[in-house]
Every structure is written in C-alpha cells, then in structure tokens.
Amino acid sequence: MAVEADESGWEVDPDDEWGVAVITTVGRQLKLRREAAGMRAGDFGVAVGYGEDLVYKVEGGKRIPRQEYLDRADEVLDAGGLISAAWEDVKKVRYPKKVRELGKLEAKAVEIAVYQCNSINGLLQTPDHARAVIGAAQPPYSPDDVDRMVAARIARRTVFERSPAPALSFVLEEGVVRRPIGSTIVWREQLERLLEVGRLHNVVLQVMPMDCDTHSGTDGTIELLKFEDGSAVGRSDGAFGGRPTSDPKHLRILELRYGTIRAQALSPRESLAFIEQLLGET
Structure with a gap:
C-alpha cells in the first residue's frame, strides 16, 4: 500500500x-x-x-x-x-503557479536578459545543481517538494530548444561560479553546462569579476523580457518593490542598469575562458 x-x-x-x-x-x-x-x-x-x-x-x-x-x-x-x-x-498544473507563469513569459519572449548575484540562474542549472540549491533551504523542503521544484525549474530549459531561438543574455557573479555547491561532480557538471550554453549562437554569457568593486547590480537580481509585439516586462530586487513592471520609465532604468553591468563584466570570450580555467582546476 x-x-x-x-x-x-x-x-x-x-x-x-x-x-x-x-x-x-x-x-x-x-x-x-x-x-x-x-x-x-x-x-x-x-x-x-x-x-x-x-x-x-x-x-x-x-x-x-x-x-x-x-x-x-x-x-x-x-x-x-x-x-x-x-x-x-x-502535469501542466503540477508545477507551482508562479513557475508556470514565468515559464509562459519565457516561452513567448524574443529577448531574455538576466543578472544574477546570489546563485546561478535557474535556466542555466543542471538538475543535480538545482537539487543541491533547493535542498539547502531552511527550513528544509520535503523530498517531494524538492522533486517538484527541481522538475519545474528544469522544465523551463525548453527555452533553449525554441525555433526561432530567442536572444539570451546572462551575467553571473564570479563568486557564484566559484562556489562548489553539491559534490565535485555536481560542480563540474554545472560548469560544463555553463560552457555548453555559453557557446550557443543565441546566448551571451558573462561573468562579473570580483575585482569590480561596485556596480549597478549590487541590489540583487535584474530580469528583462521583451516580446515580439514590442512589449516588455522587467523586475529588479532593488527597484519598484521587487515587483514585475511594464512601465516604460521603469524599463528604461532597468535597461540602463543591465547595460552598465554588461559593460563592467568580462567579455563573453573572457568569461568562457574563465569558466574553462575553473573546470580545469577541479
């Protein structure tokens, strides 16, 4: 039974x-x-x-x-x-409502830009890395909750399989890329996944070096999604109460901040070389 x-x-x-x-x-x-x-x-x-x-x-x-x-x-x-x-x-309602709504937006977006300061973005995570991150929460989730959240996070990766492919841009903090969450094998697989995604023709992956003493992303995550009809939605932990916004004035602020962050980060080529170096050191 x-x-x-x-x-x-x-x-x-x-x-x-x-x-x-x-x-x-x-x-x-x-x-x-x-x-x-x-x-x-x-x-x-x-x-x-x-x-x-x-x-x-x-x-x-x-x-x-x-x-x-x-x-x-x-x-x-x-x-x-x-x-x-x-x-x-x-199975379509198996995942939490917020995750489904985010997945729907990502499935429609022609451009997705994300700066993440405290973790590797969910779209880039491997299943085992996602499990380690979610499993570290306090108070801990039940094993069933962890399974559900991991499955929901991985389901969003279909954005990489879309045709025509959307333009994707990610900026990750160096400390996040260096942090060996999970076992050594899990960390290596995550670094390999970053390299795999970063080499896709429609993806720009950058690393923000730790020697950049300050930048406009220190308040937290920034997300920008643009759609085919010209509309857009954005969110930032440190602006507008952290809530999604489609106000043109707010979007211009977020675009300015994200553009500045990209300019201060390592170039895509330098970023991939840095990740390759980390992989070689494991």
Missing part, C-alpha cells in the same frame, strides 16, 4: 484557479468511473495500491494525482487509456 496521503507538494493551491479547475475535473471523472464500475472507494484504493483517504482527496479535487496513480486507475477501471491521458493536463 502506498503511503503518500499526507505528503506535501501535491496539494492543490486554492489560489490557482486553472489548477483547481483541472484537478477538480479529473477527480470528478475518476469518481464517476469508479462508481459506474460499482467499486467502493476503499476497494478501489486497495486495487490501485493507495489509501482510501487519498482516493477521496483525488476525487474531491484536493490532491494532484501522480502519473502512476492515473495509470493504475486506468487499468483497474479498464478505461482504455482515457484516464492515463489525463496526465497531459495534470
């Missing part, structure tokens, strides 16, 4: 209207099919390998079902793949 009835990370966020609608619909269909098959919730739970409490939570739209739960339910109810197919909708 599986024991995930009280695991965190699979609950439905009540503020996520789309997520609630999808999970409620899937749960209702599961309940209707179970009842049509003449099965009690307890018996169905035994058949699929989960507790009765979890069955009620899934059917009541209070719990996001795992893919294996849907696959097993499909077999037990002889649904011919219709229940299993629901995973295509469920």
Whole structure:
C-alpha cells in the first residue's frame, strides 16, 4: 500500500484557479468511473495500491494525482487509456503557479536578459545543481517538494530548444561560479553546462569579476523580457518593490542598469575562458 496521503507538494493551491479547475475535473471523472464500475472507494484504493483517504482527496479535487496513480486507475477501471491521458493536463498544473507563469513569459519572449548575484540562474542549472540549491533551504523542503521544484525549474530549459531561438543574455557573479555547491561532480557538471550554453549562437554569457568593486547590480537580481509585439516586462530586487513592471520609465532604468553591468563584466570570450580555467582546476 502506498503511503503518500499526507505528503506535501501535491496539494492543490486554492489560489490557482486553472489548477483547481483541472484537478477538480479529473477527480470528478475518476469518481464517476469508479462508481459506474460499482467499486467502493476503499476497494478501489486497495486495487490501485493507495489509501482510501487519498482516493477521496483525488476525487474531491484536493490532491494532484501522480502519473502512476492515473495509470493504475486506468487499468483497474479498464478505461482504455482515457484516464492515463489525463496526465497531459495534470502535469501542466503540477508545477507551482508562479513557475508556470514565468515559464509562459519565457516561452513567448524574443529577448531574455538576466543578472544574477546570489546563485546561478535557474535556466542555466543542471538538475543535480538545482537539487543541491533547493535542498539547502531552511527550513528544509520535503523530498517531494524538492522533486517538484527541481522538475519545474528544469522544465523551463525548453527555452533553449525554441525555433526561432530567442536572444539570451546572462551575467553571473564570479563568486557564484566559484562556489562548489553539491559534490565535485555536481560542480563540474554545472560548469560544463555553463560552457555548453555559453557557446550557443543565441546566448551571451558573462561573468562579473570580483575585482569590480561596485556596480549597478549590487541590489540583487535584474530580469528583462521583451516580446515580439514590442512589449516588455522587467523586475529588479532593488527597484519598484521587487515587483514585475511594464512601465516604460521603469524599463528604461532597468535597461540602463543591465547595460552598465554588461559593460563592467568580462567579455563573453573572457568569461568562457574563465569558466574553462575553473573546470580545469577541479
């Protein structure tokens, strides 16, 4: 009997209207099919390998079902793949709402520019590096929450597979690139990933050297996304309350700050050479 009835990370966020609608619909269909098959919730739970409490939570739209739960339910109810197919909708709301919204913006952007001062940007992280970063949080996340967040972060990397390819620019602090988060193997794989991405024709990757005593990014992360219709959105930890903004005046300020940061950072060629040097030292 599986024991995930009280695991965190699979609950439905009540503020996520789309997520609630999808999970409620899937749960209702599961309940209707179970009842049509003449099965009690307890018996169905035994058949699929989960507790009765979890069955009620899934059917009541209070719990996001795992893919294996849907696959097993499909077999037990002889649904011919219709229940299993629901995973295509469920997996879209599996990730937190904020991550999905960010992913949607990144999927539409023709230009993405990011300065990151305290960590390697999520778009650049390897799965193991992301796991080490998320797993270091205090208070710690549950293993299931970590899995969910890592999967959501890695899913955003599809931005590198888009055609036509967007123009991507990243500036990372030297201290962040030097910090060996996770094991030596994890760190080496992360450095190799930076080199791989930095060599893409549509990516500019730069490192801000530690001997640059001050620059306009010391307040924190800066993000700028531009879209095909000419619109844009930006955010900075140290400006406008840290909230996303599309105000032209605010965007000009962020563009000025980001442009200054890029000018003070190592050139793309120097940055890749620096990362190669670090890799050689490990």
